[in-house]
Amino acid sequence: MVLKGRGDEGYRVESAEPTFEQRVWQVVSSIPPGCVATYGQIAELAGEPRRARHVGRVLGALPKGSRLPWHRVVNASGRSSLPGAAGEEQRRRLRDEGVRFKQSALSLSRYRWEP
DNA sequence: ACTCTGACCCAAA
DNA sequence: ATTTGGGCCAGAG
Numbered sequence: 001m002v003l004k005g006r007g008d009e010g011y012r013v014e015s016a017e018p019t020f021e022q023r024v025w026q027v028v029s030s031i032p033p034g035c036v037a038t039y040g041q042i043a044e045l046a047g048e049p050r051r052a053r054h055v056g057r058v059l060g061a062l063p064k065g066s067r068l069p070w071h072r073v074v075n076a077s078g079r080s081s082l083p084g085a086a087g088e089e090q091r092r093r094l095r096d097e098g099v100r101f102k103q104s105a106l107s108l109s110r111y112r113w114e115p
Numbered sequence: 116a117c118t119c120t121g122a123c124c125c126a127a128a
Numbered sequence: 129a130t131t132t133g134g135g136c137c138a139g140a141g
Contacts, residue, residue: 038123038124039122039123039124040123040124040125043123043124050123050124050135050136051123051136051137052123052124052136053121053122053123053124053135053136053137053138054123054136054137054138055122055123056121056122056123057121057122057137057138057139058122059122060121060122070122073122074122075122075123075124076123076124076125080122081122081123082122083122086122087122090122
């Protein structure tokens with residue numbers, strides 16, 4: 001249970017409805033192996049269309065050894081949005097799940113997760 | 116209080 | 129195939 005101060009409004013308990021961040025975690029964790037989802041798709045599934053960017057921010061804030069399958073999230077063009085080594089790491093993990101790349105881009109029509 | 120910057124997206128040009 | 133402009137808004141300085 002998390003208590004969060006809000007200045008002049010005292011404290012409130014954050015355990016009732018999940019925050020956007022928590023919904024993102026939930027959605028990402030349910031992407032099956034060998035499938036991918038786009039940032040925009042995650043945002044939409046989390047109930048906040050047009051907030052794709054924030055999904056990226058949430059994922060970027062994940063703790064180092066997170067068990068969340070962050071590598072299954074790619075951008076709308078089927079590419080990794082991570083720079084350099086991180087991007088290669090993501091592609092490596094996806095290849096390990098059977099995803100094939102064509103010049104560092106995968107086919108969304110083929111691998112996109114459809115809940 | 117304000118500016119800058121994004122693990123983004125998409126329609127239009 | 130590429131570029132551009134607008135939408136979005138939480139952090140960091």
